[in-house]
Amino acid sequence: MANHAIGAVLGLLLFGASAQAGVEHARDPETGLESWSWRVGGASFSFNQRLPDQSRAYFQGRGFRPGEAEAVALACVFQAVVRNDADAPIELDLSGWRVMPARGSPRPLRLEADWQQEWQRLEVAQPARVAFRWSLFPTRQRFQPGDWNMGMVTFNLEPGASFDLEVDWRQANTARHLRFAGMRCAPDRQL
Template identity: 40%
Template sequence: MAQRGGLTPILFMLAWIALAAQAAHGGEVVHGEDPDTGAPLWHWRGEGTSLRVAARFPGQTRAFFLGRGFPEEAAKEYSRSCVFHITLENLSGEKLRYTLDQWRVRREGQSRPPVPEQDWQARWRTAGVPERARTAFDWSMFPAEEELGQGGWALGMVSMGLEPGQRFDLVARWRQGGERREAALEDLFCPKAR
């Protein structure tokens, strides 16, 4: 079996699972790399919730949208806006409800929500992006708000509105069983071209 960084793939996965299990007890963040793309990812698990935040390389995102009919300039603009793929899963028996505009991107003392999909859709209409491409964009985005039952999940892309190479903290907020909850993922970074 081939070695990778001193660990076999099986040992690497076992180490990752052990770290994730440890994080589940304290709601801590485990940082790793996507085994398929090499992109950085962060995984928070605790309080009946799993939050996976995976960076996307600009070229990866650009190619995705070019393949869905986006003009070159529009695909390039979005790909350079610090795009992440987010998966939020409800592991509890209580409903989980979130609204993305309550999440916070914190950088250099400033705090604001991720760039809303409707802002991008307005740009695409003005830029003349075809309707079928705008529909594909809509389907690939992390939903702006959602209520998840037990085992329910939401996933999709989110633009943090930052430049490649910039670092930031992401604070995800939701309500679960009537209580406010949040997960803070610190020192995330927007990947540069690879």
């Protein structure tokens, strides 16, 4: 029982830490693409760089015109994966996450609703807009134990830009916070 209590206290300290305690960084030796991940107490977050060319091709393949796909490709796209292997639900609201650029002021992520306003203004075809909606990570989501999801997130920074990411969520009705320090947008180059 004492070991369980000590583990719970350590888990709470790690969950509440605003530093990047436990964040792992990796670089693929073949592609040079980087990823950042964190896992404690059954919750896990991972963010994987996507090259602008990957996003260009992906969105053009879903009906976006080259200029429209270019706007997304140059907005610092990452593939996000969130898992809940804990015993309690996790609730996310990406509208509360913050991008802390190496230069400039903190800013929110560019969310799916922000993009949809742009697509409406540019009269992007409805099938492309639906594909876009299903490609991005949902802005709000509740994960029951065992649930996971993945999708793209856009940080609205230039290729190669460095930043920290402030992530907030609720687990078992408790506010949690994590800072992913030293993240980088993928450079604008081909594999």
